[in-house]
Amino acid sequence: MTRTGVWHVFVVLVLLVLLYPVIWLVSTSFKPAQEVLSGLALLPKAPTGDNYAQVLAGVGGFSVWHYLGNSLLVSVGAVAGNVISCSLAAYAFARLHFRGRGPMFGFMMGTIMLPQHVVLIPQYVIFQKLGLVDTFWPLVLPKFLATDAFFVFLMVQFIRGLPRELDEAATLDGCGPVGTFRHVVLPLLRPALVTTAIFTFIWTWNDFFSQVIYLNDPSRFTLPLALQIFVDQTTQSAFGPMFAMSVLALVPIGLFFLAFQRLLVEGAATSGLKG
């Protein structure tokens, strides 16, 4: 075998070991109850859709569609918030002159690495006093206020890379800052907006910390929280349905990954995005 051939075989073998947990998860979700516990084989001997049927029928009093809907609502809300608020802030930081720009930009950069725990409790108190605990507002509203500084920075970098002549031409044509943003910057910013949207969606979809803090009522549960129900009532017969639901929870991420894999990997490579 050629050296290249050996390399390919080796890489594929490493990949199989690495992706084994994912393969195991999908395969287990199709195993009947007794096989989940006793079966040593990776592939189910008698594949069944029972686990999925059970999950679709209802978990913790609600159909899986209910939790899926909640997760979607939160994630789509977060995407809309980040795309709108971060692009507005980024345009101001990258292109407009105003008093306090330096210190404000410095502060914004500082908040990228700030552990959220230092603001967590007062934020919780605020939302609690507003009666918004057990609603989706605490998870979505902050995104509309550009609190994900990382994406502001990502877009600032992108806008700085756009030729200034375009802005100047727009100004000569009578465009103010608002017009320049709408007609010149925003259309060119699309790649950065798409990167922001995809990563915001995946991170919000996977986010567990904020959701476990703000959502206590089962009717408000997102998919990750609903999955927790299985952990608390670890009757072993629930293993199959638990893994079926785990697979369902990963489906949107898998779809995003298949559709945008190049963009995701390049976004992660150029900006140090945490996956």
Place this chain on the structure above:
Amino acid sequence: MRRTQGAAYLFLSPWIIGATLLTVGPMAASLYLSLTDYDLFDPPKWVGLDNYLVMFTRDDRFWAAVSTTARYVLLSVPLKLVLALAVALLLNRPRRGGGLYRSAFYAPSLLGASVSLALVWRAMFASGGTVDRLLAAVGIDTGGWVDQPQYALFALVALAAWQFGAPMVIFLAGLKQIPRELYEAAAIDGASPVRRLVSVTLPMLSPVILFNLVLETIHAFQAFTGAFVVSGGRGGPSDSTLLYTLYLYQRGFTDFRMGYASAMAWVLLVVVAGVTVLLFRGARGWVFYAGEER
């Protein structure tokens, strides 16, 4: 000028509101709350430095959390970076399918943060799970890792290391920046592959290594989901998976000791900032910037 000034603040207004009401205000408030006893329902009661004193001198679980987190960071970050670098070196050649492989290795970084994968880990590292059986097959009898205090943390470390894809793609981008001439010159000098790795690749890559090291360390200090799911929110067995953020969560949101949890958050901030500064200081000894006088 006047007009852009006004427009600038208009564009910035969401960010300004967020920065004021959700960052600066809460930071000040949590610093204040850290000096009080606060259960969310009665008004905060001033206790001075008591929370910090109790934490440092009388709270055994706090120290359990600190030691668990320290071990978690010290084990998971180097392991993750070594895996990331090894696979990046493996993939760093122009071959067909290279992009596809890169994506496949990156995938766990997107999946690993989910509750789903943490549940898989819980099952695979349980007694009678895949890992237990594999080890037993080669004569190592550990039992299930997640049920035993001396092994449980390793399951979490494995879950963290599994997500090496994010630093890996950053390493790959860094490797592409190393000029080919350096390798050609080394080859002419008869340098072995190991020699080329040590004398060319690692020094040229050192700024990227530092970047990944800082980023991953900061993230490791804040790990939460894996520990919560694997231990069912308790941090057990015997506090062996009680990561710092999990204990903070318990104090704040199950015991409703909001003042205490705020104090813990500030200690976390100071430690993370301190470690970051130390990493940058230490980096002067080993990070090499091309074009810099030495």
